[in-house]
Amino acid sequence: MFTSVAGRSVVVTGGSKGIGKGIARVFAAAGANVLIVGRDEDAARAAARELGVSHLAADVAKAEECARIAATAAERHGGVDVLCANAGVFPDKPLAEMTEADIDHVLGVNLKGTILCVQACLPALEASGRGRVILTSSITGPVTGYPGWSHYGASKAGQLGFMRTAAMELAPKGITVNAVLPGNILTEGLVGNGEDYLRGMEAAIPMRRLGAPEDIGNACLFLATDEASYITGHSLVVDGGQILPESQEALALM
Template sequence: MTFTPWQDRSVIVTGGTRGIGHGIAELFARQGAAVLLTGRDAETARKVADHLAQVTGGRVSGIGMDVRQPEQIQEMAAEAERRHGGIDVLCANAGVFPERPLRELTAEDVDEVLGVNLRGSILSVRACLPALERAAGRGRVLLTSSITGPTTGYAGWSHYGASKAGQLGFLRGAALELAPHGITVNAVLPGNVRTEGLTDLGPDYLRRMTDCIPLGRIGETSDIAHAVLFLASDEASFITGQTLTIDGGQTLPESLDAFAARP
């Protein structure tokens, strides 16, 4: 079987300076794609890009960009075209997940999470559309959603869950609209993945989450990145409007009894 050559592909990864986005950017770079990653801080984005270029030998550059700002998103799309001649893959990955109990939730908290996670994803796709249409059937949109919201709930993250569930509503409509242009739109739904944000929640949280995963380990960013790479490939050209849960089986048990009853 012949697999997708990435040497002539242009990839954007929003929120690519850390966590899952960093893992996605690294894998695409190792495969030979030209990668533009973004982060809120321009200097950090450039330093991360330079490091990835060094360790992968790939073409990686970074820019500062806030997905809450439409004009900055438009500039991101224009910059990718200037640097790499087009856009083949958009990984709308930028996200925030501040914990906030519902009784303490403010309008500003809601605006922040929905603005980054949902509105930012929608506007990123819109800004990249002209270039994705010119990709001649190779246009791919990948959303980083979550099991929290679409599949499960977690106390303290109701606003985050709403943003991630909202991404999937957008995905289905966008997939229908963009299918005539040969653009696919899919999402990955990670479970607990070893990132800086997860580590910040402390060892007790990590231990409790690991105990809930049938495969017995926390996910790695590479687990998510390889799924994204596949969905962005030519081999996945007949897959659109779909979601792929990557959680080590965390959402499989219907109860604690079902989990404990495993042989």
């Protein structure tokens, strides 16, 4: 039996929908005091009402907004025990058509936003005595590639580079830094890619199904427990076995 996280303060950025909402749902069900953060005030409020948690509208790409996130968690829940740095964007754009603004937007939210959130929450995480930082990276970038997502892949690979050094620096403070690498998770963004895309992705996964946001939430919950206190600088792939086959022919043999 894992030690309960009930009563702990958990911040989930990008928590108003998709994977972030699934993470927030899992922690809320475990009794944690959850603050979800999203750029859209209405969406964040609606998600918070549905899950029975707290919310804040903020942009993680801005340092002052990240400071406000940490201050709000301290004011409402007494500090920050767990930071789930999940906020991310994944607009599709071929490399030949990508603008500087496109690159800045994706790197600003996905990579810079991750770093800024961790920086802002550091004092509270250290004061917790059991601080946990959990990054939502992806298999795309660190392990695989997908046309149109070169800037996204770069941002997600960059998160893991940040994770490794941050884990070293923060270990003496009792803070662990880990990442989950989702495969194809059934979210609003994925549904927007169309039915053919969904069926194609299912066919490429040995488990023959897309993941649920709560699958990622459960992985995050484990990394937040006392039992995971000796795990840091680790990236956990949660993809139903998607990266295992060496070819489509291998899948056909199953």
